[in-house]
Amino acid sequence: MSLRQILRDVEKGVFPAADGGVTMVPQPSERDAGVFSFTAHAVVFADTDHDWMRGLLPPDDLAAPLSPAFLDALGRRVGRRVVNIDMMVLAEPLPGPPDLPLEPTSDRSHPRIVRALLHRDDVRAWTTPGGTVLIGRGVAGRWEPALEVDPGARGTGLGRRLARAARHLVPDGEPLWAQIAPGNASSVRAFLAAGYVPVGAEAMLIRGHG
Secondary structure (H helix, E strand, C coil), X not given: CCHHHHHHHHHCCCCCCCCCEEEXXXXXXXXXXXXXXXXCEEEEECCCCHHHHHHCXXXXXXXXXXXXXXXXXXXXXXXXXXXXXEEEEEECCCCCCCCCCCEEECCCCCHHHHHHXXXXXXXXXXXXXXXXXXXXXXXXXXXEEEEEECHHHCCCCHHHHHHHHHHHHCHHHCCEEEEECCCCHHHHHHHHHCCCEEEEEEEEEECCCC
């Protein structure tokens, strides 16, 4: 079983069994390592000894794979670190054009785009007065959106409209996976209002800063 297959199954509504288990799979790329947690089941994708990892995960502790103790130990072992534990949300694509004017941009100096280029391939970005939305291929090739609302445009509903616009922009009729810091309540509300559904949580292990 590959991580991509697991994500494909979830996109179809087929989740890992809620049996308290932990599935360990190879990293889908040198860049991407981490932990996904679904209901009563975790998926660890890190190229290190599986027996060593299982030795740190009590079988009766559903929270262990995303616990600070395990993530810190795993990060030290593979020379990486965890930046955050994010909510994972998923949305189906939408037909037709977005309901707000967007202009493609090739400017790679915007901080949101700079960050996206570190973690995603095939990044495509658009701007509208007050905001930016982008999509790119992230973990295991899944399509992921990100957005930025300028300070002066916050509180206007633009975040929700940008999050929904991303569903129109994704190519090939593929679903979109978004990662949101739970403490960023405004972003959580925007994505939920745009039709994204919570499916789990994730912690990515990265090298350096980013």
